[in-house]
Amino acid sequence: MAMGRARKEFITSERERLLEEVPIVDEECNRDFIKAIIEMGGGDVQVCLQCGNCTGVCPVSLKTENKIRNIIKMCQMGLKEKVLSTPWVCATCHRCYEHCPAGMNPAELIVALRHIVVRELGPPPFVVSISNNVANLGQAVEISDEILNLRKKIGLNEKPFDERYRSKAIMDLKTIMKATGYDKLIGIDLGD
């Protein structure tokens, strides 16, 4: 079985910034941050041993200065401001979890950080637009005229869904999103 080896490439020219090189001042350390992470379901970051196994298998850490172990370290120290720009740079592939000897789930930590970002800094634009699609179409992906035509051409119903079911489903989704307050959280208008 032939196994090729293609050259790896690092996507930013910026030098890898190790946490150790950045002086940390006391005021930056927010002890409540760990509590907030736990509350959002991220688990206790204090159990992380800083072994770096997660980083070694992380597709994002291999390509950017966004090292998952460093993010966890910064969470342990309560460096909230520093980590809030990082959580959407994660494929949630859970490889880190598979390899963690401490039973940490870094992917879930990242999800918790996302929750905090959404609540404190607002959701990134793609979250708003896809949520809008789901609320208004019942689907994350909008269909184009070409695909409608293609559907017909290959012998499927032109519209992927029966309209009678669709409108009820969309009503249900809007009701659910209102009940959980998702519309307000994300800033989408669901009508009355």
Next chain:
Amino acid sequence: MASIWVIDTKDARTVAKYGLFYGCLIPNRYPGIERSIKIILEKLGCSQLFSEMPQATCCPVPGIFYSSDKETWLAIAARNLCIAQDRKQELVTFCNGCFSSFLMATEQLSDPKKLGVINRILKNVLMKYTGIPRVTPEGRRVLDPIKVRHFIDVLYNDIGLESIRSAVVNPLKGLKVAVHYGCHYLRPTERECIEDPVNPIMVDEIVESLGAESVNYENKLDCCGAGGGVRSYVVDLATAISKDKLMNISEVGADLIVTPCPYCLLQLDTVQGRLELTHIPVFHVAQLIALAMGAEPQYLGLEAHEVQADKIISKYGGTK
């Protein structure tokens, strides 16, 4: 080609064991996959076991909903699960994202506290998630959580490679296929997975049962780069991760990439359109099986793909 079937939902209650959950990308972006699924089930003679779920919505995408509000995510997922529950069906997905969303959801709903919260929300839409009632051999009544299945799992474990092999009319002899499993197929949740996450075999064996050769390559189990919002948030990063895979795949001389996930398909296909370094067509597993089972090539909906597969189609596409 026999006509497309849509089973009436009332009949489906008593007949169909599986509910087909197509998700968002398949019907709205790659309808050829939907068509291929129907073709395969017809060729295998088991279409009566499957019914569509017209009431279903987006699973909802974990990279958006699970990442911003778990309660909303779980309630929407539970609403879809309730549809399968009412019809006493197993829910079959064709996308790694939908699969992991539902698998995580069924696990979380086994927590009575969470279930209570979600059912209070679902009450507003007149639904309630309980699971499917069953009587055990000892006469006890229990509620089974909805079985969430990936199509690959159903093909491999319920239908079986033998049945697939005997439905092949265009053996794909000489076709070198690079299988890309995708992260959420391998590592969906904390407790359950379909097969060994470090040594998966089912897609490879399905590909080989069609007569093709599954070629090994470095980083086979790596991420396509698109998941979790990376494709939307930092497209350069997603591209760089895909590029690594594509270079490795091209080095071993694969003719085709096959994946069980339409989102990985989207990434690996469109990235090649942008980079123009490699030109390896990307198929969903269902499209490849349909081809081998003698589907007319135009039904595979390959126009929706960026990298065209003309060579493969002209070599293997004849109906016999």
